[in-house]
Amino acid sequence: MADVPFSCQCGEMKGTLHGATPSSGNHLRCYCSACRAAVLYTTGKDVEDRGVELYQTTPDKISFQQGQNNLEVFSFTPERLLRFRASCCGVQMFTTLAKPKIAMAAIMTDLLHDKTAIGPIASQSFIPQADGTSKHSSILRLFGGTIWRALVARVTGRWKQTPFFDIETGKPIKAVYVPTSEERKSLPL
Ligand SMILES: [Zn+2]
Numbered sequence: 001m002a003d004v005p006f007s008c009q010c011g012e013m014k015g016t017l018h019g020a021t022p023s024s025g026n027h028l029r030c031y032c033s034a035c036r037a038a039v040l041y042t043t044g045k046d047v048e049d050r051g052v053e054l055y056q057t058t059p060d061k062i063s064f065q066q067g068q069n070n071l072e073v074f075s076f077t078p079e080r081l082l083r084f085r086a087s088c089c090g091v092q093m094f095t096t097l098a099k100p101k102i103a104m105a106a107i108m109t110d111l112l113h114d115k116t117a118i119g120p121i122a123s124q125s126f127i128p129q130a131d132g133t134s135k136h137s138s139i140l141r142l143f144g145g146t147i148w149r150a151l152v153a154r155v156t157g158r159w160k161q162t163p164f165f166d167i168e169t170g171k172p173i174k175a176v177y178v179p180t181s182e183e184r185k186s187l188p189l
Pocket residue numbers: 030031032033034035036
């Protein structure tokens with residue numbers, strides 16, 4: 001079990017992923033079009049068919065030591081999934097579900113200073129297939145583990161420890177920006 005430092009691309013935001021082990025979260029690669037679009041939207045770079053690498057855990061495992069105020073929120077589907085980015089350098093850092101009571105947070109693993117503690121990639125989602133559909137690997141791990149961790153966080157009250165939401169109102173810490181249709185035109189959504 002390790003406390004792993006992370007930072008945004010420019011280093012103005014610094015934090016810690018607490019108690020990271022391969023089994024206390026889910027290290028995955030996601031190939032969905034929204035993840036690809038989010039990287040393109042925030043960095044101008046297209047990951048194409050390489051997908052993005054995430055570590056899914058609960059929000060109480062994430063804390064900030066510096067620059068927390070730089071967190072900004074955007075979403076392509078505000079009723080479902082929120083994406084948190086750094087206002088300083090623009091990079092996307094986290095995703096959460098739209099409601100804090102279902103405690104899930106995923107960190108973009110490129111921001112971790114050391115990936116050893118989270119182990120190798122254990123599952124993949126939305127893997128493109130030749131026929132144009134997609135499939136998931138280790139589906140039980142992907143959804144079972146995430147739901148189980150969220151349930152435990154709910155029952156123990158740990159869901160209230162989150163840097164992403166105001167628990168009093170249930171709303172995200174900043175207003176959610178929804179990219180305009182003009183901005184979406186160049187994105188693979
Ligand atoms: Zn995705």
